[in-house]
Amino acid sequence: MVELRGKxxxxxxxxxxxxxxxxxxxxxxxxxxxxxxVEDAGVPMSEVDGVLVLMPAVMGExxxxxxxxxAYLGLEPSFxxxxxxGGATACGAVQVAMAAIEAGYCSTVLCAFATxxxxxxxxxxxxxxxxxxxxxxxxxxxxMGHIKRRQQYEYGLPDELYGRIxxxxxxxxxxxxxxxxxxxxxxxxxxRSRWVVEPLRLFDCCPNTDGxxxxxxxxxxxxxxLRRPVVRVIGAGQSHSAEMIEPARTAREQWGGTAAARxxxxxxGIVPNDLSCAQIYDAFTPRVVHDLVAYQLAAPEELNGAFxxxxxxxxxxxxxxxxxxxxxxxxxxxxxxxxxxxRQLRGECGERQLPDAKLCLVTGYGGAPHxxxxxxxxxxxxxxxxx
Amino acid sequence: xxxxxxxxxxxxxDTAPFWEAALRGELRMQRxxxxxxxxxxxxxxCPRCWSETYEWSLLSGKxxxxxxxxxxxxQHPAFNADTPYNVAxxxxxxGPRLHTQLVDCSLEEIRLEMPVEVVxxxxxDDVALPKFRPRR
Ligand SMILES: [Zn+2]
Numbered sequence: 095m096v097e098l099r100g101k102x103x104x105x106x107x108x109x110x111x112x113x114x115x116x117x118x119x120x121x122x123x124x125x126x127x128x129x130x131x132v133e134d135a136g137v138p139m140s141e142v143d144g145v146l147v148l149m150p151a152v153m154g155e156x157x158x159x160x161x162x163x164x165a166y167l168g169l170e171p172s173f174x175x176x177x178x179x180g181g182a183t184a185c186g187a188v189q190v191a192m193a194a195i196e197a198g199y200c201s202t203v204l205c206a207f208a209t210x211x212x213x214x215x216x217x218x219x220x221x222x223x224x225x226x227x228x229x230x231x232x233x234x235x236x237x238m239g240h241i242k243r244r245q246q247y248e249y250g251l252p253d254e255l256y257g258r259i260x261x262x263x264x265x266x267x268x269x270x271x272x273x274x275x276x277x278x279x280x281x282x283x284x285x286r287s288r289w290v291v292e293p294l295r296l297f298d299c300c301p302n303t304d305g306x307x308x309x310x311x312x313x314x315x316x317x318x319x320l321r322r323p324v325v326r327v328i329g330a331g332q333s334h335s336a337e338m339i340e341p342a343r344t345a346r347e348q349w350g351g352t353a354a355a356r357x358x359x360x361x362x363g364i365v366p367n368d369l370s371c372a373q374i375y376d377a378f379t380p381r382v383v384h385d386l387v388a389y390q391l392a393a394p395e396e397l398n399g400a401f402x403x404x405x406x407x408x409x410x411x412x413x414x415x416x417x418x419x420x421x422x423x424x425x426x427x428x429x430x431x432x433x434x435x436x437r438q439l440r441g442e443c444g445e446r447q448l449p450d451a452k453l454c455l456v457t458g459y460g461g462a463p464h465x466x467x468x469x470x471x472x473x474x475x476x477x478x479x480x481x
Numbered sequence: 482x483x484x485x486x487x488x489x490x491x492x493x494x495d496t497a498p499f500w501e502a503a504l505r506g507e508l509r510m511q512r513x514x515x516x517x518x519x520x521x522x523x524x525x526x527c528p529r530c531w532s533e534t535y536e537w538s539l540l541s542g543k544x545x546x547x548x549x550x551x552x553x554x555x556q557h558p559a560f561n562a563d564t565p566y567n568v569a570x571x572x573x574x575x576g577p578r579l580h581t582q583l584v585d586c587s588l589e590e591i592r593l594e595m596p597v598e599v600v601x602x603x604x605x606d607d608v609a610l611p612k613f614r615p616r617r
Contacts, residue, residue, distance in 0.1 A: 140488075179573070221490075223522070224490035224491065224492070224493075225490070225496070225522055225579070225580060226568075226580040227487075227488040227490075227557075228487060228488060228489050228490055228604070228610055229568055229580060229581060229582045229610065229612075230487075230552060230555070230556075230557070230559075230563060230566055230568060230582070231554040231568040231580050232556035232557045232560070233557075234557075235550075235556065236550050236552070236556075236568050239548075240548040240549075240550060240570060243548045243550065244547075244548055247593050288553065288554075289551065289553040289554075289565075290552065290553060290554045291550050291552050291553065291554065291556075292550060292551040292553060292565075293550065295551075295589030349526060450546040465576070466522070466579075466580035467521075467522060467580070474574065475557075
């Protein structure tokens with residue numbers, strides 16, 4: 095196998111305005127974020143010859159979406175395609191970008207996404223299959239509730255743990271002026287928040303976020319010529335499982351990202367203990383439990399104590415979701431996580447800057463959690479400060 | 482008053498036999514003629530051996546609650562009036578798991594691993610939904 099470890103870098107990252115931003119468009123956010131990422135990298139736009147864009151879920155099936163984005167940006171890419179792994183796409187696109195550059199298809203790749211949750215005049219998209227919709231089993235939240243239910247049943251995890259996750263990330267968002275959810279939250283607030291889909295409370299769920307994000311991937315050599323501190327991609331992995339379909343898949347098989355983790359760590363040549371921080375895909379609190387275990391960052395029974403004693407916050411052993419995560423920064427489909435990881439490694443995070451960030455894990459998760467049976471993809475990146 | 486209809490299954494060539502069986506009061510799934518694997522969701526080939534030969538096998542209708550959730554905030558207007566309601570995954574004795582709903586018990590009575598059996602709820606002349614009730 096061709097060795098890609100450390101040959102490629104994330105040269106630029108950018109987010110558009112985000113939050114509740116009515117009257118905007120998915121394309122508008124995509125362009126805004128793309129421009130910011132390319133400017134952040136400091137490459138001329140003419141150099142961008144690869145374009146990878148996440149299929150916008152809320153708008154439904156978009157034919158030729160990535161080529162459309164490229165056309166709106168005035169680019170004529172030699173490699174361009176729409177990717178469809180939902181929240182696993184940010185990390186997955188970086189992996190595809192590296193392979194495309196290695197293959198010689200292109201040299202500088204723009205990876206982008208955007209969401210406008212309430213596009214004008216377009217009715218709410220009804221996701222799901224005929225095997226579930228008639229039961230009122232609609233959207234991703236039912237699966238996330240099932241996952242929390244099984245985690246709690248199999249490992250005796252208390253509700254308090256999920257509350258501590260939400261509260262910890264919220265405290266991180268207070269150090270992040272752009273974050274969507276900054277109002278201080280206590281464990282009491284968590285327990286007082288209403289059931290949405292029990293066992294999920296409102297504060298187990300991220301907000302709906304309008305906005306976009308983008309990442310620029312190029313070769314290590316090219317990145318070293320640019321003005322920003324260089325962040326190398328040293329590990330990448332993905333795995334695709336059909337959680338909860340196959341009866342043989344019980345407890346252990348719920349940790350569906352273990353193969354993605356193994357692949358990313360093995361490519362990076364690291365062990366989980368080497369990490370200085372992690373950005374965990376957390377559209378819902380049970381996802382944090384899942385990934386901390388699947389990526390071998392903690393055992394299930396240690397989690398509640400670890401959150402209580404600050405293991406995963408500033409000053410702890412492994413600060414995670416330092417910008418507040420999807421739960422508090424906002425649902426930026428993992429592009430927020432990649433941006434935060436890159437900026438931590440560059441030392442650009444201001445009052446939430448970690449003192450000596452060298453290695454950061456980013457995880458992604460998405461696909462069709464709203465289908466019966468659900469199918470999802472896992473993806474991961476290990477990013478390193480260039481030395 | 483304006484009402485939004487619930488999205489009922491229409492069936493495809495893959496799934497129609499499942500729904501037709503339900504209308505007759507039977508729970509049937511495809512059993513692979515080559516390796517014996519019972520698969521769900523319905524599909525034209527077996528995910529274990531890719532055989533396209535199968536029979537619609539009659540199942541016991543018995544299983545246990547693998548998981549359940551309670552929807553308080555409706556995710557679709559057609560279900561607004563039903564909240565709070567349960568949505569469950571039942572694991573059948575024969576192995577497959579299906580997304581369904583539990584009936585004949587209150588939300589407080591539902592337990593994980595609770596033994597259940599299938600009942601068929603006719604929601605329209607031509608559609609019956611397999612649901613599950615506690616086995617007592
Ligand atoms: Zn077979």
